[in-house]
Amino acid sequence: xxxxxxxxxxxxxxxxxxxxxxxxxxxxxxxxxxxxxxxxxxxxxxxxxxxxxxxxxxxxxxxxxxxxxxxxxxxxxxxxxxxxxxxxxxxxxxxxxxxxxxxxxxxxxxxxxxxxxxxxxxxxxxxxxxxxxxxxxxxxxxxxxxxxxxxxxxxxxxxxxxxxxxxxxxxxxxxxxxxxxxxxxxxxxxxxxxxxxxxxxxxxxxxxxxxxxxxxxxxxxxxxxxxxxxxxxxxxxxxxxxxxxxxxxxxxxxxxxxxxxxxxxxxxxxxxxxxxxxxxxxxxxxxxx
Numbered sequence: 001x002x003x004x005x006x007x008x009x010x011x012x013x014x015x016x017x018x019x020x021x022x023x024x025x026x027x028x029x030x031x032x033x034x035x036x037x038x039x040x041x042x043x044x045x046x047x048x049x050x051x052x053x054x055x056x057x058x059x060x061x062x063x064x065x066x067x068x069x070x071x072x073x074x075x076x077x078x079x080x081x082x083x084x085x086x087x088x089x090x091x092x093x094x095x096x097x098x099x100x101x102x103x104x105x106x107x108x109x110x111x112x113x114x115x116x117x118x119x120x121x122x123x124x125x126x127x128x129x130x131x132x133x134x135x136x137x138x139x140x141x142x143x144x145x146x147x148x149x150x151x152x153x154x155x156x157x158x159x160x161x162x163x164x165x166x167x168x169x170x171x172x173x174x175x176x177x178x179x180x181x182x183x184x185x186x187x188x189x190x191x192x193x194x195x196x197x198x199x200x201x202x203x204x205x206x207x208x209x210x211x212x213x214x215x216x217x218x219x220x221x222x223x224x225x226x227x228x229x230x231x232x233x234x235x236x237x238x239x240x241x242x243x244x245x246x247x248x249x250x251x252x253x254x255x256x257x258x259x260x261x262x263x264x265x266x267x268x269x270x271x272x273x274x275x276x277x278x279x280x281x282x283x284x285x286x287x288x289x
């Protein structure tokens with residue numbers, strides 16, 4: 001029997017369906033059925049480890065690691081069964097998108113690139129990235145999924161929000177596959193973290209939060225990042241913030257408090273302390289010359 005079931009249709013429109021599934025399994029090999037509608041593209045994000053997927057229409061059986069995903073086209077309605085072993089949590093997010101929506105979005109008649117992308121999607125080239133290995137989710141994908149599952153508004157705002165996030169996910173997937181010849185089979189944790197920090201250092205981020213977002217232990221993040229870049233994650237974040245602060249401090253029309261916020265500091269005192277430690281002088285004194 002199931003200890004607890006959380007299953008939810010998060011969003012539904014004429015073209016798109018988003019389903020979040022989380023089962024706390026107490027019975028071994030408890031299975032979940034996932035339906036793929038006729039002429040639909042299905043994005044499946046596997047959010048817990050060791051998930052088996054068996055496609056009933058073609059008999060394919062796959063085993064996914066945590067944080068892998070596939071983009072699958074189904075020409076006819078089909079059912080896939082998912083399950084875990086050893087009483088593990090079964091957790092995944094399914095985004096189903098109608099063929100006509102994708103066709104109009106990509107517009108394959110416009111140019112060869114668009115035509116090639118749609119053809120690759122239909123041929124299911126986006127299931128495996130390397131040597132029959134499902135691709136891994138990026139940091140940005142994790143963040144988008146959190147935004148989708150956490151969005152509470154309904155109506156037209158939800159529709160616009162969900163569609164915008166799906167488009168962003170597709171862009172990230174296409175980019176990942178365009179880079180497939182130069183990246184390794186498994187994503188490199190330090191490079192992933194560096195990219196995330198480079199894009200988000202101006203926000204109030206911490207190593208613990210990064211770990212939660214991408215599902216990697218924070219101690220592993222700290223260790224591997226320092227080994228690769230010879231600097232701690234925290235010091236790297238601080239370094240980027242200080243470089244930005246030094247550029248902004250020249251503009252006397254911007255208040256010190258505004259610069260602190262712009263550089264990811266919640267409290268101006270913490271910003272001033274970090275600035276003085278880095279440059280040996282307070283922001284106010286440096287501004288005065």
